[in-house]
Amino acid sequence: MSIYYPNEDRQLLAVDCVIFGFDNHELKLLLIKRNMEPGKGLWSLMGGFPKRNEGLDQAAERVLKQLTGLENVYMEQLYAYGEVDRDPGERVVSVAYYSLIKIGDYDKELVSGFDAHWVPVGEIPELVFDHGVMVEKALRRLHRRARIQPIGFELLPEKFSMPELQSLYEGIFQKELDKRNFRKKILTMGFLDKLVEKDKSSSKKGAFLYKFNPEKYQELLDKGFYFSLDV
Amino acid sequence: MSIYYPNEDRQLLAVDCVIFGFDNHELKLLLIKRNMEPGKGLWSLMGGFPKRNEGLDQAAERVLKQLTGLENVYMEQLYAYGEVDRDPGERVVSVAYYSLIKIGDYDKELVSGFDAHWVPVGEIPELVFDHGVMVEKALRRLHRRARIQPIGFELLPEKFSMPELQSLYEGIFQKELDKRNFRKKILTMGFLDKLVEKDKSSSKKGAFLYKFNPEKYQELLDKGFYFSLDV
DNA sequence: GCAAAAGTGTTACGAATACACCCATGA
DNA sequence: TCATGGGTGTATTCGTAACACTTTTGC
Numbered sequence A, B: 001m002s003i004y005y006p007n008e009d010r011q012l013l014a015v016d017c018v019i020f021g022f023d024n025h026e027l028k029l030l031l032i033k034r035n036m037e038p039g040k041g042l043w044s045l046m047g048g049f050p051k052r053n054e055g056l057d058q059a060a061e062r063v064l065k066q067l068t069g070l071e072n073v074y075m076e077q078l079y080a081y082g083e084v085d086r087d088p089g090e091r092v093v094s095v096a097y098y099s100l101i102k103i104g105d106y107d108k109e110l111v112s113g114f115d116a117h118w119v120p121v122g123e124i125p126e127l128v129f130d131h132g133v134m135v136e137k138a139l140r141r142l143h144r145r146a147r148i149q150p151i152g153f154e155l156l157p158e159k160f161s162m163p164e165l166q167s168l169y170e171g172i173f174q175k176e177l178d179k180r181n182f183r184k185k186i187l188t189m190g191f192l193d194k195l196v197e198k199d200k201s202s203s204k205k206g207a208f209l210y211k212f213n214p215e216k217y218q219e220l221l222d223k224g225f226y227f228s229l230d231v
Numbered sequence C: 001g002c003a004a005a006a007g008t009g010t011t012a013c014g015a016a017t018a019c020a021c022c023c024a025t026g027a
Numbered sequence D: 001t002c003a004t005g006g007g008t009g010t011a012t013t014c015g016t017a018a019c020a021c022t023t024t025t026g027c
Helices: A056-068 A108-113 A131-148 A162-173 A179-189 A214-222 B056-068 B108-113 B131-148 B162-173 B179-189 B214-222
Strands: A010-023 A026-033 A046-048 A074-081 A092-100 A116-120 A159-161 A192-199 A207-212 B010-023 B026-033 B046-048 B074-081 B092-100 B116-120 B159-161 B192-199 B207-212
Touching: A010 A056, A010 A131, A026 A056, A026 A162, A046 A056, A056 A074, A056 A092, A056 A108, A074 A131, A074 B074, A092 A131, A092 B092, A131 A162, A159 A162, A159 A192, A162 A179, A162 A207, A179 A192, B010 B056, B010 B131, B026 B056, B026 B162, B046 B056, B056 B074, B056 B092, B056 B108, B074 B131, B092 B131, B131 B162, B159 B162, B159 B192, B162 B179, B162 B207, B179 B192
Parallel strands: A010 A092, B010 B092
Antiparallel strands: A010 A026, A010 A046, A010 B010, A026 A116, A074 A092, A159 A207, A192 A207, B010 B026, B010 B046, B026 B116, B074 B092, B159 B207, B192 B207
């Protein structure tokens, strides 16, 4: 017990992770079947409890790594949920994070060990506690972010074609986009490198592959450039 | 101790409030001289500790009311700060909130009792712990919000003139705006009611007063209207 | 009558939108 | 040769930005 704040309540703190992936032209969420009470067996976000000597961000990273084996992926704090009764087991304040991962990269064994499943965002089942609220907020945040930052590249493999990128944005915004305008806008921004390779997996002609160039993107930012995609 | 999560660390949780006001053509922040260790005597945000049976939002509202006497004002969660060493006294996770108040309304006696002062945002002193980081984030959030929501009316008295409103936005964005374009944009949005009264306090001619009309604003939102001020 | 702030319209530019056809290839 | 998805350019519209003079009135 500290000498400074001896009379204050100590409380239980959690982190929960909203994990997005993109696959087969669909935006998906990684959900688990909760393996402890209260709410055992219900669909849930992956979560955990920060240790006394562990920062919140580190705790969220640990939880993500536990489930997916991934580190150094895009991760951002979403919101702190502090309703007294949000967890029927005990008063728990949960700080939600969301992360974007390349769906090809995660560790399949870990994921299936946790009884975790990729669920399309259009088919999210009822979730335990207030996890549904967290997911909705994460989706709204993702929409906003996708408009003002080239966030989509976190969700795609390193090399991707323009049709793939477009279909990602269409998946995020749930809206069809005009391919001519989309290409024009993205390419004139100037932070994509066109490769000579083609992806022939989805057409006979094949689609040229591109790579995100973070250095060029940073240069643009430094010059006052604003990414903006109005859909 | 709960039967569900018996082995997890309980931790100290705090809320801190970034309180904005607008006065004399300047955006200001309400800061206090911290009255306890660690950091006694340093400039600080007003904060407090949520009780075990108190939601985070309620705790933040309580803290705001303690200092200003105000309730039912604009208040929004900003971010949860969870670095292990952010408070040298003990590991404390702090959830920061920011609020916008009408600077004429607060309780002067309470405020001076806490040794609190309104400081222009351009002249913020060094703050205790990571409170400076919180303030920076609050400013960025305020900027973003002010572009996409008619947030400014929270900071002005009920009746205000167009030059006052413009000077508020100029204060928030630290940028001069063209008055013709500003009026045009705001008025064509259609959620302000023009009154017959004039405010003669700052000119001989007098400036017509306006009132924000929340019902009209809600109608517009329902029709798919987006507030947007690009500065 | 003059200083000081309030109020008003028009033009020019750039960005977003809508839109239709040719190309390359494997089957 | 044809079906499939990839790739390209232009005209129109709309919103934003730039810009200068008149009005009111207290002193």
